[in-house]
Amino acid sequence: xxxxxxxxxxxxxxxxxxxxxxxxxxxxxxxxxxxxxxxxxxxxxxxxxxxxxxxxxxxxxxxxxxxxxxxxxxxxxxxxxxxxxxxxxxxxxxxxxxxxxxxxxxxxxxxxxxxxxxxxxxxxxxxxxxxxxxxxxxxxxxxxxxxxxxxxxxxxxxxxxxxxxxxxxxxxxxxxxxxxxx
Numbered sequence: 712x713x714x715x716x717x718x719x720x721x722x723x724x725x726x727x728x729x730x731x732x733x734x735x736x737x738x739x740x741x742x743x744x745x746x747x748x749x750x751x752x753x754x755x756x757x758x759x760x761x762x763x764x765x766x767x768x769x770x771x772x773x774x775x776x777x778x779x780x781x782x783x784x785x786x787x788x789x790x791x792x793x794x795x796x797x798x799x800x801x802x803x804x805x806x807x808x809x810x811x812x813x814x815x816x817x818x819x820x821x822x823x824x825x826x827x828x829x830x831x832x833x834x835x836x837x838x839x840x841x842x843x844x845x846x847x848x849x850x851x852x853x854x855x856x857x858x859x860x861x862x863x864x865x866x867x868x869x870x871x872x873x874x875x876x877x878x879x880x881x882x883x884x885x886x887x888x889x890x891x892x893x
Contacts, residue, residue, distance in 0.1 A: 716778075720774040728785070729797070730800065744768075786808070842874055844889070846889075848887055856877050871887075
């Protein structure tokens with residue numbers, strides 16, 4: 712998996728267009744990271760193998776972060792230029808992000824056009840019903856939402872839109888607080 716990740720990272724860095732990823736790429740990367748973490752936990756970090764696995768984990772995390780951030784920047788650049796991002800180049804996990812970002816860009820464009828015509832439309836909530844916006848107060852691992860989607864991990868001061876059931880539980884535990892959206 713390391714070679715596949717490296718190749719995807721290298722192609723993304725070298726090309727200005729979004730590069731297609733193999734099917735199930737992020738799922739495989741997540742499994743790979745999990746395997747590294749489990750292996751690291753079983754090894755003494757003072758041994759050569761322990762130090763090598765630590766170095767591998769650091770390299771893999773750096774490549775993943777740069778790959779995802781580079782792809783996000785390319786998507787956002789295309790959206791801001793009014794270009795269409797080829798869905799075939801996106802991983803299935805990225806499609807939802809692209810659709811939401813495109814919707815937000817379109818909404819902002821409509822706002823500007825209306826404003827230029829002397830119209831100011833009343834605010835409408837873009838928050839999906841059944842969800843709540845919260846500010847995270849402490850570090851939290853990934854959680855599985857009531858909608859069976861994965862959310863997180865979270866750091867203090869993160870803002871997240873979560874299913875109401877999960878948001879209320881986090882608020883009750885003192886791990887989050889509701890953000891008023893009006």
